[in-house]
Amino acid sequence: MNKNRQNANMEEYKVKEQAELLPFLLETFSDRSRNAVKSILTRGQVYVNNQEVTQHNYKLEPGYTVTIQKNKAAKAANFEKMKILYEDDAIIVIEKDSGLLTVATEQEKSLTAYKQLMDYVQKINPKNRIFVVHRLDRETSGVMLFAKSEEIKHTLQTGWKEMVKERSYVALVEGIVTKHEDTITSWLKETKTFKVYSSQKQDDGKKAVTHYKVIKASNNLSLLSVYLETGRKNQIRVHMSDIGHPVVGGDKKYGAKGNAIGRFGLHAIVLAINHPVTGELLRFKSNIPTEFLKKRQF
Known part of the structure; x- marks a missing residue:
């Protein structure tokens, strides 16, 4: 298998011999854990000959093209009052609606951003966890970032002032x-x-x-x-x-x-931060809520 092309959001690989899709991906991404590779399939990031495929044992033939769409949020995930803007092996970035708690309180234990993301990652592997890095008030909407490990959480929290650029x-x-x-x-x-x-x-x-x-x-x-x-x-x-x-x-x-x-x-409209692992500058932007722009106001 050879990597033929890469741009900001896509990686393309040519299949050289017969294989099933998951073993092909495990060999292609040998530097990643099996769990991380399976999550790429689960999130619908894998395309074979331009068709989205999530089936682990999908049969690949020589000449097929496997394309990986990087950092695509899961299509199958159903969230209430939030959506995923970005996800990789280290972090998840969401857009939270007004009215959704970040973490549980005595009054609200189920419908929180944290609980929904925990359920989401544990569908891929029950051992997966999510860690709160910072918070938005319940009434405040916008961009929030979570860590996928305690180590990444610690890196982000201790280096927050230096890593956050906007x-x-x-x-x-x-x-x-x-x-x-x-x-x-x-x-x-x-x-x-x-x-x-x-x-x-x-x-x-x-x-x-x-x-x-x-x-x-x-x-x-x-x-x-x-x-x-x-x-x-x-x-x-x-x-x-x-x-x-x-x-x-x-x-x-x-x-x-x-x-x-x-x-x-x-x-919270913009969060720009250096990635805790790669150091790459990532900028996440949300739209101004429509309620803020009603014609009766402006």
């Missing part, structure tokens, strides 16, 4: 933000009732830096592009409240007065 959000906030762009810096602290608030006294809490630009503003609402230089708990909620423009649909304790769109107005 982490940006879009926020729909109350009122017309007149300053087109700005940087907000404060030190965040938390009360006994878990309200996070800002201190302007240097080193009086955890330093938080938020950059924003106005995308558009009308009808007493503003849509902002928000870039986090630091990632603190409730950072965007607090900083938007600090400038007098709380996030739509947010907590009253942060100054929110109403909910013009029926959900929380925060979406």
Whole structure:
């Protein structure tokens, strides 16, 4: 078997002798575990003569072309309030809807992003596991990353500040933000009732830096592009409240007065990170939620 062609998303191999598909793939990807190779088939990444094949014992003949579509999310996986954007042997990146928890609470133990991904990977092998690297609030939608091993989780969490090259959000906030762009810096602290608030006294809490630009503003609402230089708990909620423009649909304790769109107005739109194994820069982007862009608003 020879590899004939490779581009950013496809690898092509020519079959030289009769073989079944799984043994062919195991030999082709001899540097990967059997489990990892089987998952390529399960996710529908394998094409024989341009036809998708998931059957392990599919008969290959000399001259056949086997094509691997890299990093394709499973077609067969049925997720609720989320979808897979990217998957390889080390990480899974998802797009989470508003209303879905990252991990379980006392009230919600089944429908979480973590539980759905754990069920998904364990269908391939019961020993597979998923590890939480970072979180999004239940009400916040957008891009999230999970690790497939404890080692990868540790690598990502210890190197998060250096490895993450971009982490940006879009926020729909109350009122017309007149300053087109700005940087907000404060030190965040938390009360006994878990309200996070800002201190302007240097080193009086955890330093938080938020950059924003106005995308558009009308009808007493503003849509902002928000870039986090630091990632603190409730950072965007607090900083938007600090400038007098709380996030739509947010907590009253942060100054929110109403909910013009029926959900929380925060979406994690971009995560760009160096891959924990290869070092390759990966950039994942989600669309702005349609609720943020309704014509009645802008």
